[in-house]
Amino acid sequence: MVGMTTTTAPPTADVVSFERVTKSFGDVRAVDGLTLTLRPGETVALLGPNGAGKSSTLDLLLGLSRPDSGTVRVLGAEPREAITAGRVGAMLQSGGLMGEVTVHELVTLACDLHPRPYRVNDVLAHADITKIADRKVDKLSGGQEQRVRFALATAGAHDLIVLDEPTTGMDVTARQAFWATMREQADQGRAVLFATHYLEEADAIADRVLVLHRGRLLADGTAAEIKARAGARKVAFDLERIDAALTERLRTLPCLTTLDITGHTVRIQSTDADATVHALYGLGFYPRNLEVAGLGLEQAFVAITEAEESRTA
Incomplete structure (x- = not known):
C-alpha cells in the first residue's frame, strides 16, 4: 500500500x-x-x-x-x-x-x-x-x-x-x-x-x-x-413480427446453443456465429439492429459449467 x-x-x-x-x-x-x-x-x-x-x-x-x-x-x-x-x-x-x-x-x-x-x-x-x-x-x-x-x-x-x-x-x-x-x-x-x-x-x-x-x-x-474456451458467441437482432411458427424456424438455425426472445428482440448463443447469421438470411429473415459479440465472462462460465454437467451426467 x-x-x-x-x-x-x-x-x-x-x-x-x-x-x-x-x-x-x-x-x-x-x-x-x-x-x-x-x-x-x-x-x-x-x-x-x-x-x-x-x-x-x-x-x-x-x-x-x-x-x-x-x-x-x-x-x-x-x-x-x-x-x-x-x-x-x-x-x-x-x-x-x-x-x-x-x-x-x-x-x-x-x-x-x-x-x-x-x-x-x-x-x-x-x-x-x-x-x-x-x-x-x-x-x-x-x-x-x-x-x-x-x-x-x-x-x-x-x-x-x-x-x-x-x-x-x-x-x-x-x-x-x-x-x-x-x-x-x-x-x-x-x-x-x-x-x-x-x-x-x-x-x-x-x-x-x-x-x-x-x-x-x-x-x-x-x-x-x-x-474463448466457451466457444459460443452472442447474436442479437430485432424482427418486425415473431409468432410461434417463426420461433420454430429460428430453432432450426445451425450451431444454436440458446435462444431467447423478448418482445421483438431475439438473442442467440451460437458456436459458429457466421454460419448462424448466414442461415438466418437464408431462411428469409430480415434482422434489424444485428449485433454479434463474444460472450461475457459470466456467460462463458455458465456455458463451460453446463457443458461439464452434461458430460458427466
Missing part, C-alpha cells in the same frame, strides 16, 4: 501449491485431485457454482482444514506455518469481528499482533474507515463491516492475501477503491486470491481465472482465454 513498507521482499517461488489434493466430508468429495499454483504478483479469481469446492479449497489454503491426500504448500511451508508467520492476510465473509470495541481499537490490535505491521492510521485510511474509527463494531452496516475486515486482512505486510466475497455489501465507490488497493498490493509482488459471485469483477480485475466444478479445476487462464 502507498505509505506502507515492509523489510521482507516478496517471494519469488510459487506462493501457493496444491498437488493432487483431495478432501471429503462423508460421501461428498469437496476437493477432488486439485492441482494448481499461484505466483507472486498475480491477482487470481476463484469461480465456481455453489458446491464447487471454493470454500473447502480456501479452508485448506488457510490451514483451517487438512487434506485427506495430496499436499498444500503456502510460501514453501505448511499453511498454518505461513499463517503464524504473518505472511498471509485473509478476509472472510463473516465472523472475526469483536463487537464491544471501536473500529480503531480493533485495527490497532490487529496491527499490534502482526509481525510486520503497518501504521494504524494508514490502515484505516486505505480501508476508508477513518470516519468511523470511533464507532463500535457492532453498530456498523454490512458494507462497513466488510471494510473493517479488509483493514484487518491488510494490517501488515503479507505475501498472500486471500479474499472470500470481499465486496459484498459495498457500494460502487467502495468497491472501486477496494480493488485499486488490491492492485497496489499485486504491483508490489504480492499474490491476491479472491472468490466472488461478481463475475464482472473477475473479468475486470483478475490476471487469471480459476473455475472449479465438483472439486476439480475445470478451467485456468485469463478471462479472455476462459471466454
Whole structure:
C-alpha cells in the first residue's frame, strides 16, 4: 500500500501449491485431485457454482482444514506455518469481528499482533474507515463491516492475501477503491486470491481465472482465454413480427446453443456465429439492429459449467 513498507521482499517461488489434493466430508468429495499454483504478483479469481469446492479449497489454503491426500504448500511451508508467520492476510465473509470495541481499537490490535505491521492510521485510511474509527463494531452496516475486515486482512505486510466475497455489501465507490488497493498490493509482488459471485469483477480485475466444478479445476487462464474456451458467441437482432411458427424456424438455425426472445428482440448463443447469421438470411429473415459479440465472462462460465454437467451426467 502507498505509505506502507515492509523489510521482507516478496517471494519469488510459487506462493501457493496444491498437488493432487483431495478432501471429503462423508460421501461428498469437496476437493477432488486439485492441482494448481499461484505466483507472486498475480491477482487470481476463484469461480465456481455453489458446491464447487471454493470454500473447502480456501479452508485448506488457510490451514483451517487438512487434506485427506495430496499436499498444500503456502510460501514453501505448511499453511498454518505461513499463517503464524504473518505472511498471509485473509478476509472472510463473516465472523472475526469483536463487537464491544471501536473500529480503531480493533485495527490497532490487529496491527499490534502482526509481525510486520503497518501504521494504524494508514490502515484505516486505505480501508476508508477513518470516519468511523470511533464507532463500535457492532453498530456498523454490512458494507462497513466488510471494510473493517479488509483493514484487518491488510494490517501488515503479507505475501498472500486471500479474499472470500470481499465486496459484498459495498457500494460502487467502495468497491472501486477496494480493488485499486488490491492492485497496489499485486504491483508490489504480492499474490491476491479472491472468490466472488461478481463475475464482472473477475473479468475486470483478475490476471487469471480459476473455475472449479465438483472439486476439480475445470478451467485456468485469463478471462479472455476462459471466454474463448466457451466457444459460443452472442447474436442479437430485432424482427418486425415473431409468432410461434417463426420461433420454430429460428430453432432450426445451425450451431444454436440458446435462444431467447423478448418482445421483438431475439438473442442467440451460437458456436459458429457466421454460419448462424448466414442461415438466418437464408431462411428469409430480415434482422434489424444485428449485433454479434463474444460472450461475457459470466456467460462463458455458465456455458463451460453446463457443458461439464452434461458430460458427466
